Amino acid sequence: MWETVAQAVINGLLIGGIYALVSIGVTLIFGVVKIVNFAQGEFVMIGMYISFFLANQFGIDPLLSLFVSMPVLFVAGVLIQHFLIRRVLGPNDMPQIFLTFALSLLLLNLALMLFTANYRTVHTSYSDEAFHVAGLYIPVAKLIAFVVAMLLSGLLWLFLHTTDLGKAMRAASQNRDVAMLMGINPNRVFCVALGIALALAGAAGSLLMPFYSAYPFVGQVFVLMAFVAVVLGTLGNVMGALIASLMMGVAESLGVQYVGADSGLIVVFALLLLTLAFKPTGLGGGRAR
Amino acid sequence: MTQGSSARNVILLGIGIAVLIVLPMVVKSSFAIDIFIRILLFAFIGTAWNLMGGYAKQLSLGHAAYFGLGAYTSTILQIDYDVSPWIGMIAGGVVAALASLPIGWLCFRLRGPYFTIATIATAQALMLIFLKFRDFAWGAEGTTIPNLGTAPLMMQFESKSSYYYVVLGLLLVALLITWLIERSWIGYYLVAIGEDEDAAEAIGVNAPKMKRDIYMISAFLTALAGTFYTQYIYFIDPATAFSFNISIEAALVSIVGGIGTLWGPLIGTVLLETTSTLLQSWLGNSIGGVQLTVYSLILMAVILWRPTGLMGMIGEVRQRFAANKPARA
Numbered sequence: 001m002w003e004t005v006a007q008a009v010i011n012g013l014l015i016g017g018i019y020a021l022v023s024i025g026v027t028l029i030f031g032v033v034k035i036v037n038f039a040q041g042e043f044v045m046i047g048m049y050i051s052f053f054l055a056n057q058f059g060i061d062p063l064l065s066l067f068v069s070m071p072v073l074f075v076a077g078v079l080i081q082h083f084l085i086r087r088v089l090g091p092n093d094m095p096q097i098f099l100t101f102a103l104s105l106l107l108l109n110l111a112l113m114l115f116t117a118n119y120r121t122v123h124t125s126y127s128d129e130a131f132h133v134a135g136l137y138i139p140v141a142k143l144i145a146f147v148v149a150m151l152l153s154g155l156l157w158l159f160l161h162t163t164d165l166g167k168a169m170r171a172a173s174q175n176r177d178v179a180m181l182m183g184i185n186p187n188r189v190f191c192v193a194l195g196i197a198l199a200l201a202g203a204a205g206s207l208l209m210p211f212y213s214a215y216p217f218v219g220q221v222f223v224l225m226a227f228v229a230v231v232l233g234t235l236g237n238v239m240g241a242l243i244a245s246l247m248m249g250v251a252e253s254l255g256v257q258y259v260g261a262d263s264g265l266i267v268v269f270a271l272l273l274l275t276l277a278f279k280p281t282g283l284g285g286g287r288a289r
Numbered sequence: 290m291t292q293g294s295s296a297r298n299v300i301l302l303g304i305g306i307a308v309l310i311v312l313p314m315v316v317k318s319s320f321a322i323d324i325f326i327r328i329l330l331f332a333f334i335g336t337a338w339n340l341m342g343g344y345a346k347q348l349s350l351g352h353a354a355y356f357g358l359g360a361y362t363s364t365i366l367q368i369d370y371d372v373s374p375w376i377g378m379i380a381g382g383v384v385a386a387l388a389s390l391p392i393g394w395l396c397f398r399l400r401g402p403y404f405t406i407a408t409i410a411t412a413q414a415l416m417l418i419f420l421k422f423r424d425f426a427w428g429a430e431g432t433t434i435p436n437l438g439t440a441p442l443m444m445q446f447e448s449k450s451s452y453y454y455v456v457l458g459l460l461l462v463a464l465l466i467t468w469l470i471e472r473s474w475i476g477y478y479l480v481a482i483g484e485d486e487d488a489a490e491a492i493g494v495n496a497p498k499m500k501r502d503i504y505m506i507s508a509f510l511t512a513l514a515g516t517f518y519t520q521y522i523y524f525i526d527p528a529t530a531f532s533f534n535i536s537i538e539a540a541l542v543s544i545v546g547g548i549g550t551l552w553g554p555l556i557g558t559v560l561l562e563t564t565s566t567l568l569q570s571w572l573g574n575s576i577g578g579v580q581l582t583v584y585s586l587i588l589m590a591v592i593l594w595r596p597t598g599l600m601g602m603i604g605e606v607r608q609r610f611a612a613n614k615p616a617r618a
Contacts, residue, residue, distance in 0.1 A: 105585035
């Protein structure tokens, strides 16, 4: 009995690490730039395709392709902020919502045109390996993904709390006007925030590749989770998003175990609706928009 | 607006409606009529979306929820209880309007982008629920609507042009409602909420009530489209009835055409659907994703260069024209 529960919890935590990378990106952008990036899931998809093609064409291990997907998406993030998002920042919600939404539609459908809807997988030497600890089954690929995801989250936390640029970002997210008065260049901070957020999504993509299929719609699964985690963990709060993502991974996995195989998403939506009904400011409390 | 220009508007409107009524008598190709029906249908859904999304700026991407509820209500009534879809259509509208109360209660707690996300989630959740209800609503396989040949009382026709007139009627009703709302105090209250909700409340606008009421009207109308579409294609399943593409297109046609304007959704639909038809006849249906790729590019272009949409562009052209007039006289 306890073993099935423990197994479900472990499965949930492992995939929750990936959700965390995506939702930290969403919440970072929301906190600093004050927009919601609807296209965040599509950058996970792009990260996956980068890893897939590097593995397929050059035999590069998906985990090594992290060092390609992250910089590529960092640059993409800076460019998107500088050339697109910067132009719609203002008091009006409509352009902000529908710009990133259009970007999401565009990337998704371009992928559909270029790569077709086929599922792409990469088989690595460790794809089928697993540890057996105390009757529990821990797949190596997922464990690596989880550990790297946690390492990257830790690095981001260090960056935000110890470097000048990181502190400038937190300042901009707490009070943009005062931060600007202190001499912080908002566009530079926003560019870095977008860059980091997209790099994290790219990392999520590469980490997923050894055990998950790439297809054009794959990002939608992760971005929905991320949106829920970001609401649950209080908008704009990085640590909140991390904890909420792990919780959601576990909730989803328990749902699959005890309610039914296709009920994972229902559990997630139920969590979102319950949060909205009873604690719209998120579990961390504090300010919501 | 002067007396002369309003008289001219009435004449233009009359000509426009007359053209729309005569159109299927002149154009006999059923392919063309099918496209006209699609245009009128999405213009109708867009107009319904625009009431809430355009005037009150509550940017929903979950209107598929009401489209689906309308479609399922009338279909269940028709197949299980032999109720005519005409009655089912109204019933579906009522179900959708009632459903908008709890959904709105939840979603309106959030503002801006997070309102949008919450609406996406509720529509997706409804789709999942209908996928699960196998004995109640046929589950994932869906069901076909029994074909009765020509049965006007059951909203079934053999000629496509009859469907054309049904959806044309729906669109005209939605435009009339929009026109009435736009001219009344309700329209001004909604625009005030859309501009700045806190400021609107400060001057005495009951924003939660206004948003709730306009959401009900918008949901009601969207549900009518759901019933119509199911009757038109003789088929229903959760993936079509709650398709995210419906939510997307409702918002898209309004934004491209001109958000918060009477004619915006119609003009936007004409542009987008025509583009998509031309693309399809040029490229064929072989490559997936072409249509939405082009739509998203158009949407980005509108947002970056003309946030007021096509209606805004038309307005600019008119102004330039009016400014030139005295010079010529």
